[in-house]
Amino acid sequence: MHRLLLFTVAATCLLSGSIPVHAATDTPAIAPSFTARTLDGKTLKSSDLKGRPMVIDFWATWCGPCRASMRHLDAVHLEYEARGLLVLGFSVDEEPALRVKAFGQKLGVHFPLAMANERLLDQYGPIRQIPTTFFVNRQGQIVRRVVGYIDRETLESYVQELF
Numbered sequence: 001m002h003r004l005l006l007f008t009v010a011a012t013c014l015l016s017g018s019i020p021v022h023a024a025t026d027t028p029a030i031a032p033s034f035t036a037r038t039l040d041g042k043t044l045k046s047s048d049l050k051g052r053p054m055v056i057d058f059w060a061t062w063c064g065p066c067r068a069s070m071r072h073l074d075a076v077h078l079e080y081e082a083r084g085l086l087v088l089g090f091s092v093d094e095e096p097a098l099r100v101k102a103f104g105q106k107l108g109v110h111f112p113l114a115m116a117n118e119r120l121l122d123q124y125g126p127i128r129q130i131p132t133t134f135f136v137n138r139q140g141q142i143v144r145r146v147v148g149y150i151d152r153e154t155l156e157s158y159v160q161e162l163f
Contacts, residue, residue: 028137028139028141028142028143029141029142030140030141030142031046031054031056031134031136031140031141031142032046032120032123032124033045033046033047034046034120034123036088036090036114036120037114037115038112038113038114039097039100039101039104039112039113039114039115040101040112042112044088044112044114046140049086050140051084051138052084052085052086052138053084053085053086053135053136053137053138053159053162053163054085054086054087054088054134054135054136054162055073055076055077055085055086055087055088055133055134055135055136055155055158055159055162056088056090056124056133056134056136057069057073057087057088057089057090057131057132057133057134058089058090058092058116058121058124058127058130058131058132058133059089059090059091059092059130059131060091060092060093060130061091061093061095061099061100061103062093063130063131065130065131065148065149066130066131067107068149069131069133069149069150069155070089070107070109071107072150072151072152072155073087073089073109073111073155074087074107074108074109074110074111075152076152076155076156076159077110077111078110079156080159083163084138085159085162086111086112087111087112088111088112088113088114089104089109089111089112089113089114090113090114090115090116090120091113091114091115091116092116092121092127092130093115097115100113100115101113129147129148131146131147131148131149131150132145132146132147133145133146133147133150135158135159135161135162136162137161137162138162138163143161143162144158144161146158
């Protein structure tokens with residue numbers, strides 16, 4: 001099932017050119033809870049992150065728009081981390097976690113990376129195209145979902161909405 005989802009996501013990404021869909025929600029939903037083991041071996045629980053704004057990005061090493069977004073996500077992470085922002089990248093790769101970790105290191109990513117599992121994809125889904133990025137405010141509400149590449153200026157404006 002996971003491979004079929006990834007094939008569908010890959011095909012959609014390639015065929016659509018990853019055209020962004022910027023959807024602000026009228027009635028924000030509560031972000032699904034999660035427990036994730038980062039590629040650095042740390043455990044992140046959403047319950048421990050209450051009160052922190054978050055940017056949660058679903059991505060893959062083979063996705064061009066994802067790679068391009070990563071440097072913007074990293075810059076925003078470095079700029080807003082002191083204000084409490086958490087940027088978290090969930091890889092949908094079938095690659096072993098060590099390869100994904102090496103890829104993140106090669107890109108110079110400073111924010112936590114973790115592997116997405118079926119449960120997480122179901123909770124935040126349907127995720128049919130990557131990158132798919134969620135913006136979660138301090139109240140734990142998803143205030144925006146963006147499908148596709150996000151340029152730095154737009155990303156920063158969405159992050160500022162979280163404070």
